Amino acid sequence: MADYSTILTQFVRNRLRETRWEDREYIQHLMGIERIISQGGPKNGASRVLYERLVRRYPVEHGAIFSELCRGYLTTDSQFRLLREAQEVLWRRQEQMDRLTEEQDARKKEDRLSRERKGWLLQGGLE
Numbered sequence: 001m002a003d004y005s006t007i008l009t010q011f012v013r014n015r016l017r018e019t020r021w022e023d024r025e026y027i028q029h030l031m032g033i034e035r036i037i038s039q040g041g042p043k044n045g046a047s048r049v050l051y052e053r054l055v056r057r058y059p060v061e062h063g064a065i066f067s068e069l070c071r072g073y074l075t076t077d078s079q080f081r082l083l084r085e086a087q088e089v090l091w092r093r094q095e096q097m098d099r100l101t102e103e104q105d106a107r108k109k110e111d112r113l114s115r116e117r118k119g120w121l122l123q124g125g126l127e
Contacts, residue, residue, distance in 0.1 A: 002027070008034045009068040011075055015061070029054055033062055037069050060084050 064075035
């Protein structure tokens, strides 16, 4: 059970005020990021895996929490929204690039198999 009174940063408190109860897992993840950063980073393999997964999933939030805990800099709500929109654009672009790469790889494989098949047939192989 999460104790929301242990939230360390104003940034996470602000996100809590914007988050519905049904989506509380988001706040719990942000609290996990806070806890690991405040402890000076992951202390074992399991916490390292968790931390890396949370950072990948919430890069903007991680940056804001890190900035507040380590530098004393509060990310405003408007800054957060802008950064989050930029992150969404980056993720969409990465997905497009991944799809293009997969399509190119599939075309290359088809071309290679087509060339191999032609060579097979030229050498008298059966269809």
